[in-house]
Amino acid sequence: MALISKTNRCVVCGSSEVVFDKESGLYRCATCGAESKELMPVSDAAAINRIALLGDDEGRLEELRQRYPRLDITSWSQENRLQL
Numbered sequence: 001m002a003l004i005s006k007t008n009r010c011v012v013c014g015s016s017e018v019v020f021d022k023e024s025g026l027y028r029c030a031t032c033g034a035e036s037k038e039l040m041p042v043s044d045a046a047a048i049n050r051i052a053l054l055g056d057d058e059g060r061l062e063e064l065r066q067r068y069p070r071l072d073i074t075s076w077s078q079e080n081r082l083q084l
């Protein structure tokens, strides 16, 4: 598994497909189209990275999924199950 640390995530949907637009000074999300001055809070992004690497050992994934509908780690538990 690749160790990818994604700290820039959309504050609206949770996608990591976020690019900074220099002209407007806003972050633009390629997934949902949101433009925002803010990214997902670092504490949330860190929790998601942790879950992607180690699994949902703190039981936070459901809560995060409800807040951010497009986290791209939905397949984690399935992949893990297939490996067992």
Ligand SMILES: [Zn+2]
Pocket (backbone or CB within 6 Å): 010, 011, 012, 013, 014, 015, 029, 030, 031, 032, 033, 034
């Ligand atoms: Zn988004």
